Amino acid sequence: MSPLASGPHGPAALRPLLTTVLDALTTGAEARRGPLPAGGPAEVAARLGEALGDPLPDDGDEHALHTLVHALAAGAADPADPLCAAHLHCPPLAVATAADLAASVLNPSLDSWDQAPAASALETLVTRALAREVYPPANPVPANPVPANPVPTGPTSASPTPTNPAPAGPDALVTTGGTEANLLALLLAREKHGHVQLVQAASAHHSLRRATWLLGLPEPVTVPAPAGTMDPAALDQALTTLPGPPGALLVAATAGTTDAGLIDPLPEIATLCETHGARLHVDAAYGGGLLLSDRHRPKLHGLARAHTVTLDLHKIGWQPVAAGLLAVRDPRDLTALGHPAADYLNADDDTEAGLPDLLGRSLRTTRRADILKIAVTLRTLGRRGLGTLVDQVCAHAADLAELVRQHPHFELYDRPTISTVLFRPTDAPDTTVAAARRTLLTEGHAVLGRARLDDRLWFKATLLNPNTGPGDLAALLRLVEGHTAR
Numbered sequence: 001m002s003p004l005a006s007g008p009h010g011p012a013a014l015r016p017l018l019t020t021v022l023d024a025l026t027t028g029a030e031a032r033r034g035p036l037p038a039g040g041p042a043e044v045a046a047r048l049g050e051a052l053g054d055p056l057p058d059d060g061d062e063h064a065l066h067t068l069v070h071a072l073a074a075g076a077a078d079p080a081d082p083l084c085a086a087h088l089h090c091p092p093l094a095v096a097t098a099a100d101l102a103a104s105v106l107n108p109s110l111d112s113w114d115q116a117p118a119a120s121a122l123e124t125l126v127t128r129a130l131a132r133e134v135y136p137p138a139n140p141v142p143a144n145p146v147p148a149n150p151v152p153t154g155p156t157s158a159s160p161t162p163t164n165p166a167p168a169g170p171d172a173l174v175t176t177g178g179t180e181a182n183l184l185a186l187l188l189a190r191e192k193h194g195h196v197q198l199v200q201a202a203s204a205h206h207s208l209r210r211a212t213w214l215l216g217l218p219e220p221v222t223v224p225a226p227a228g229t230m231d232p233a234a235l236d237q238a239l240t241t242l243p244g245p246p247g248a249l250l251v252a253a254t255a256g257t258t259d260a261g262l263i264d265p266l267p268e269i270a271t272l273c274e275t276h277g278a279r280l281h282v283d284a285a286y287g288g289g290l291l292l293s294d295r296h297r298p299k300l301h302g303l304a305r306a307h308t309v310t311l312d313l314h315k316i317g318w319q320p321v322a323a324g325l326l327a328v329r330d331p332r333d334l335t336a337l338g339h340p341a342a343d344y345l346n347a348d349d350d351t352e353a354g355l356p357d358l359l360g361r362s363l364r365t366t367r368r369a370d371i372l373k374i375a376v377t378l379r380t381l382g383r384r385g386l387g388t389l390v391d392q393v394c395a396h397a398a399d400l401a402e403l404v405r406q407h408p409h410f411e412l413y414d415r416p417t418i419s420t421v422l423f424r425p426t427d428a429p430d431t432t433v434a435a436a437r438r439t440l441l442t443e444g445h446a447v448l449g450r451a452r453l454d455d456r457l458w459f460k461a462t463l464l465n466p467n468t469g470p471g472d473l474a475a476l477l478r479l480v481e482g483h484t485a486r
Contacts, residue, residue, distance in 0.1 A: 028073025256287025289316025
């Protein structure tokens with residue numbers, strides 16, 4: 001009989017398996033001996049295939065858990081390795097990962113209240129708290145205000161208390177990441193205004209163009225980004241010449257571009273949108289994490305003037321995938337997601353009796369409780385603890401940029417805005433940059449990204465590991481220099 005993970009006997013069944021997993025993760029990392037496996041795609045696939053064997057054998061193998069976790073760890077690109085610095089793919093916090101295990105064990109599905117009673121309540125509380133970070137109230141009140149004359153607040157037989165009342169202020173939806181959040185932002189705009197023309201910068205994330213395709217919207221109007229960020233003068237000209245009633249134009253700005261981590265001039269863009277009656281969405285999947293830092297939060301000045309904002313805590317937030325959000329300034333915009341559901345999920349009489357209708361919280365039906373790991377992280381570290389992590393990765397980027405600036409054989413693109421550093425060997429052709437990056441990957445020595453700006457190819461280091469040290473940064477530059485020296 002195969003034991004279950006949940007139920008009264010679940011923890012006892014899990015304990016020895018967790019020991020097996022942790023041992024396999026350790027031995028797999030030791031076998032890898034670096035930020036990613038050596039050998040390139042063909043060798044990695046061959047080793048994994050050998051470990052897997054027959055994916056569906058007639059008889060099971062009691063050692064399969066250890067074998068496959070070991071193989072996965074040995075063949076992984078480890079985001080916690082300081083030399084793994086290519087993508088917006090963070091090393092998750094241990095406490096968040098432990099919370100994610102609990103979500104997997106209990107396996108709630110947030111498409112009806114009777115499948116996720118506590119998880120749905122938790123999601124309501126945490127998403128609204130995060131929405132208030134994006135859209136802070138003009139006159140903040142204590143988190144738990146005490147009325148002057150407390151009165152009972154429980155339900156009565158005469159008037160049942162709704163369990164999930166519509167928020168009076170901003171709200172947020174949980175998504176699988178920035179791509180889904182951007183898609184939702186365009187969908188909400190289309191449903192509210194009937195027709196939407198997207199206006200974006202050349203530096204905007206590719207998911208926005210894909211969203212217009214999925215939603216049957218016109219091709220985006222793209223304005224120049226001469227310094228890597230949206231040009232307000234060009235945006236003004238586009239909004240002046242494009243036809244349409246108020247709200248028909250949707251401007252998508254970016255707070256944290258994928259290539260260089262740059263932030264569009266949000267105050268100027270917001271003013272232009274207000275002047276021209278355009279709707280504003282800000283893709284802050286990367287830069288939204290700066291909200292957690294008192295030091296770096298001012299870089300997001302103007303964010304609260306957007307109608308919708310994409311956030312992604314599996315970038316700066318140190319969450320296991322997935323942990324995306326879409327914050328909405330006006331919760332009435334979310335009514336577009338409310339569609340009649342099957343009677344077995346959210347029957348009208350159940351909703352009228354006070355059971356929340358959760359299908360209006362997502363485009364998905366089945367949804368896991370990704371909010372638990374976020375809630376545990378926020379409560380465990382608090383604002384100061386998370387702000388410290390943000391400050392650390394931004395400081396590491398500044399340190400790396402200074403090392404590059406002082407290096408006689410490297411060129412720095414610019415000082416980092418968040419935690420991304422672009423650099424290249426001085427006077428080297430693009431082919432040298434591309435080949436060196438691939439060699440470092442194939443040898444398993446380092447994971448660096450690439451970005452094309454100013455019509456040149458740059459190495460991209462995205463620093464999301466708070467534990468990275470000065471020696472790690474120097475080692476990264478030495479590796480690159482060894483593969484680009486002529």
